Amino acid sequence: MFGLKKTVTEKEHTSSYYAATANDTSHYPKLEGNKKADVVVIGGGFSGVNTALELVEKGFSVVLLEAKRIAWGATGRNGGQIICGIGDPDKFSRTIGKKGVTAIYDMGYEAGDIIRERVAKYTIDCDLKWGYCDVAIKPRHMKEFAQWQAHSKKNGNPHQLQLLDEKEVKQFVNSDNYIGGLFNPTGNGHVHPLNLCAGEAHAANELGVEIFEQSKVINIEHGSRVTVHTDCGSVNAKYVVLCGNAYMGELVPKLAKKILPSNSSVIATAPLSSEIINTIMPADVAVCDPRTALDYFRLSADKRLLFGGLSNYTGLEPKDLKGTMATKMLKVFPELKGINIDFGWSGQMGIGLNRMPQLGKLADNVFYVQAYSGHGVAPTHMMARVIAEAIDGKSERFDILAKIHHYSFPGGKLFRRPALAIGMMYYKILDEL
Ligand SMILES: Cc1cc2nc3c(=O)[nH]c(=O)nc-3n(C[C@H](O)[C@H](O)[C@H](O)COP(=O)(O)OP(=O)(O)OC[C@H]3O[C@@H](n4cnc5c(N)ncnc54)[C@H](O)[C@@H]3O)c2cc1C
Numbered sequence: 001m002f003g004l005k006k007t008v009t010e011k012e013h014t015s016s017y018y019a020a021t022a023n024d025t026s027h028y029p030k031l032e033g034n035k036k037a038d039v040v041v042i043g044g045g046f047s048g049v050n051t052a053l054e055l056v057e058k059g060f061s062v063v064l065l066e067a068k069r070i071a072w073g074a075t076g077r078n079g080g081q082i083i084c085g086i087g088d089p090d091k092f093s094r095t096i097g098k099k100g101v102t103a104i105y106d107m108g109y110e111a112g113d114i115i116r117e118r119v120a121k122y123t124i125d126c127d128l129k130w131g132y133c134d135v136a137i138k139p140r141h142m143k144e145f146a147q148w149q150a151h152s153k154k155n156g157n158p159h160q161l162q163l164l165d166e167k168e169v170k171q172f173v174n175s176d177n178y179i180g181g182l183f184n185p186t187g188n189g190h191v192h193p194l195n196l197c198a199g200e201a202h203a204a205n206e207l208g209v210e211i212f213e214q215s216k217v218i219n220i221e222h223g224s225r226v227t228v229h230t231d232c233g234s235v236n237a238k239y240v241v242l243c244g245n246a247y248m249g250e251l252v253p254k255l256a257k258k259i260l261p262s263n264s265s266v267i268a269t270a271p272l273s274s275e276i277i278n279t280i281m282p283a284d285v286a287v288c289d290p291r292t293a294l295d296y297f298r299l300s301a302d303k304r305l306l307f308g309g310l311s312n313y314t315g316l317e318p319k320d321l322k323g324t325m326a327t328k329m330l331k332v333f334p335e336l337k338g339i340n341i342d343f344g345w346s347g348q349m350g351i352g353l354n355r356m357p358q359l360g361k362l363a364d365n366v367f368y369v370q371a372y373s374g375h376g377v378a379p380t381h382m383m384a385r386v387i388a389e390a391i392d393g394k395s396e397r398f399d400i401l402a403k404i405h406h407y408s409f410p411g412g413k414l415f416r417r418p419a420l421a422i423g424m425m426y427y428k429i430l431d432e433l
Contacts, residue, residue: 012069016345017268017300018076018194023125024202028070031212031233037063039391040228040235042217042251043243045075046376047369049197050114050384051241052211053204058392062209063235064201065228067216071197073247074376077347079266079296079308081286082189083132084112084378087356092404100400105155107386107397111378112187114385115196124199127301131285132188135169135178141290145182159187172283175332183285190286190298193377217244217251226365239391242368246350252368257408258358259371263317265346266308267325268300269339277303280333295328304342305329317346349374353407359383360402367391371406 013019039055041048044066052064066072089096089104096104119128136142142163149161162183164172169181205211212230221227226240242252246261272280277299281287286298297307307329318324322344330337352358352371357379359369367390369383383401390398 013072013076013194014345014347015343016077016194016266017304017306017343018192020343021192021195021300021302022198023195024198028066028201028205028211028213031063031065031215031230031235033233035063035210035233035235037061037210037235037237039063039239039241040065040226040237041241041243042228043067043073043245043248044070044197044201044211044213045073045243045245046071046193046197046200046380047245047384048241048243049075049201049204050118050381051243051369051387052209053118053200053207054385054388055391056204056207056209058388060391062204063237064204064209064211065215065217065230065235066211066213067244067247069213070201070211071194073245074347074349075197075380076194077266077345078193078264078349078377079286079306080190080193080298080377081132081288081296082112082115082191082378083288083375084108084187085375086111086379086382086401087354087373089356091354092356095405096400096403100403102155103397103400105157107382108379109156109158109187110385111382112189114381115191115378118200118203118381119196122199122203124196124203126195126199127192128189128196129191129284130186130189131283132184132190133164133169133172133283133285133287134182134184135173135175135287135289136180136182137177137289137291139179142180144290145180149182157187159184161187170282172281172285173287174280174282177332178289188286188378191377192301220251220366222363222366224365239365239367241387241391242362242366242370245370245372246348248370252362254362255358255368255370258406259350259352260409261348262310262351263346264308264310264349264374265317265321265325265344266306267322267329267341268304268306268343269329269336270342271303272299272305272336272339274303276335280335281305295332297329297332305333305336307332321346349376353409354404356404356406357383357401358406359386359398360406
């Protein structure tokens with residue numbers, strides 16, 4: 001395809017639009033031999049890279065181990081929608097108190113600021129844009145948006161949300177599917193996630209983080225210091241931070257039980273003409289609908305429509321990914337019939353039962369974070385900061401989040417997926433009401 005860099009091979013990253021337009025195609029070495037550090041971080045997605053970056057900025061020596069490539073997992077495959085907010089903290093007020101709820105709301109707003117500041121500080125070229133529109137399909141969605149707008153004002157959201165009626169929403173998304181919306185001009189937005197994460201990794205590496213790719217951790221030896229092993233080496237450190245999320249498999253069975261890896265898929269059309277863009281997406285904002293099995297979409301920097309969603313209810317990748325997702329896209333924008341779908345890919349996100357990121361410690365020197373339940377681009381940045389603060393001895397915010405209890409999925413490994421399918425069907429029925 002004209003204008004696309006093709007230096008990143010499919011073997012390394014999935015064959016996504018992001019991999020085809022990656023700025024940084026440099027490789028980090030594989031771990032060979034034994035190393036020592038203050039902290040070893042496992043997993044090179046947003047969670048791991050930003051934990052490493054926050055720690056090195058505080059003066060810690062850090063080794064980061066990634067099984068494949070930096071941003072190979074959900075981080076380099078997602079819809080690129082920056083959605084601030086960390087779960088629904090009000091649900092946990094009995095456990096964390098009013099102060100805890102307020103602290104989590106504030107962290108939700110700070111999450112977006114971290115991205116804003118990081119991109120500016122390290123001059124990361126990642127197509128960052130602000131502006132986001134939730135769209136309503138049913139009248140009850142408009143009621144929920146109005147409540148959310150009032151609630152958000154009360155909770156000190158520094159960004160003003162604007163309710164849109166049926167006519168106004170068309171300035172952002174011109175589809176007959178939507179009867180209104182809620183516009184957030186400055187708090188949420190969109191980004192090329194692979195380029196953002198690669199830029200953050202580059203910054204961390206420049207500051208002294210030792211990064212190793214193709215270095216899968218296969219064993220963790222616990223003790224007053226921790227040693228993690230790959231097939232060709234090991235790292236001995238005071239602390240370990242586990243950031244493998246939905247791709248970590250059974251490395252730590254206790255964490256695997258609390259997370260369900262679930263598939264979401266994205267397609268990228270061929271670049272669209274200005275005429276089509278002015279018709280369907282006149283403002284360059286990210287868009288999301290409020291259903292559980294939601295559609296999310298936005299324009300890329302080179303004016304493709306990136307359209308994503310849950311492709312089915314089994315949590316597995318559909319056989320005909322491009323066809324399945326194109327059918328969904330045409331329901332929103334029938335004008336795109338006949339347009340070429342240049343890319344189609346999918347990734348695994350970690351779903352947790354209560355939809356709140358799971359953050360905690362398995363021992364005094366073993367930290368973990370996982371389960372962003374499909375909303376991780378901004379929250380990963382905040383969780384990374386909170387873990388780095390805790391390692392640095394300031395655990396007030398960590399303690400609030402770690403108090404929240406996370407149940408395991410019932411039925412063990414074999415039954416987790418059917419359980420999700422049944423759960424999703426239930427929500428699909430609710431979505432239709
Ligand atoms: C298709 C899709 C669309 C999405 N869209 C959005 C969106 O628009 N907005 C949003 O906010 N969120 C979205 N998400 C969710 C978001 O991408 C994730 O929440 C976020 O990227 C999680 O980052 P992470 O670093 O925790 O995990 P990941 O990015 O999955 O990174 C984990 C890394 O750990 C590595 N790893 C695992 N085990 C080991 C091991 N043993 N040793 C070494 N390394 C290991 C993996 O190789 C991987 O690179 C989407 C997710 C998907 C899959």
